[in-house]
Amino acid sequence: MKKDEQNATLQMPTLLDITNKAIQDGYTENFKVASEGLTNDKEEKFYAPHDVSIVNFHRFEGYSNPEDSAVVYFIETNDGLKGLLIDAYGAYADAKQSNFIREVEGIQKHIKKNIKK
Template identity: 35%
Template sequence: MSITPGEMTTLSAVLEKLRIKKRDSEFRMTPEGFGTGNGKYYTPEQLKIIKTYRFEGDSDPSDSSIIYLIEADNGLIGYSLDAYGAYSDHEDDGYDDFIRKIQMEERDEQIIFEDKPENLTPVE
């Protein structure tokens, strides 16, 4: 999944690229750990973050979010979507502590998009 500098990208565009690449299983926080709706739950030790996409928007608060691309120890690759800042709602469910415990792959590539008046571009 390659995004070239200067390419206009939105959260929904990244999610669509993940869907096309069959990496669209959403990891959601549950009392048992991260689940994808298939009855299996994962602990932080069974997961690693392989890429992050961060969206920062002054004009649109919904763009202040991050997508974690996550690989499970059984080969499943999916994502977890998190809002941050004023719109983060994970205070009581343990999400923040859980995500911090997941190992980040050494080659993790963080792609940052800023909402600018003229377009939405990656920050180098």
């Protein structure tokens, strides 16, 4: 492994880092998927897949245990709520959440590149 690759690996953000940054950026809702659709902790309103956009997502893989794999989705609703949905990845994924995410048409991935000269 080249030295630059090794440093990049050591500097990968954690799920906690990403979550804290998302909260600072206004993604304060803790979303979950119920049988009625996507909702927050208060369950005041439910959203269908066409009511939400996934503006970014990050996948984390456990180094030694597949149970540590997760995906965090940055979600915005059509009425302005912003929050996160965290799901296991792979064999441990929640089928209800995975099915909901597959139905969301507005899904984007924003990649920030750190380029050193």
